Amino acid sequence: xxxxxxxxxxxxxQAEGCCEKVRMAGDVIMCAPRSSDGGRWWFFTxxxxxxxxxxxxxxxxxxxxGYLGKRSEAGR
Numbered sequence: 466x467x468x469x470x471x472x473x474x475x476x477x478x479q480a481e482g483c484c485e486k487v488r489m490a491g492d493v494i495m496c497a498p499r500s501s502d503g504g505r506w507w508f509f510t511x512x513x514x515x516x517x518x519x520x521x522x523x524x525x526x527x528x529x530x531g532y533l534g535k536r537s538e539a540g541r
Contacts, residue, residue, distance in 0.1 A: 467471070469493060471493045471495060471511070472493045472494050472495035472496070472511075473493065473494045473495075474490060474491060474492075474493050474494075475491055475493075475494055475529055475533070476489050476490070476491035476533075477490045477491065477530065477533040477534070479488060480533050480534050483502055486528045487538075490533040490534070491533065492510055492511050492533065493530075494508055494509070494510065494516065494525075494529065495508070495509050495511070495512055496519050497508070497509060499515060499518075502518070505519070506518070506519035506520075507519060508525045510532065516528045516529065516532075
């Protein structure tokens with residue numbers, strides 16, 4: 466994990482990336498208010514896909530691990 470300007474860059478070293486330049490699956494996770502949930506803070510993928518409310522850290526981590534695994538499978 467690495468904190469970058471856009472959020473938290475998360476990489477799964479056990480999941481293959483999409484191509485030669487991206488050898489491991491990863492994404493930048495951000496936290497922002499979600500208007501459809503009354504402005505509560507949520508974690509989002511870099512594609513603005515909602516992950517979980519910010520106070521549900523374990524649910525967010527499980528989602529991110531599964532999400533990175535699916536991305537690596539799609540890149541094969």
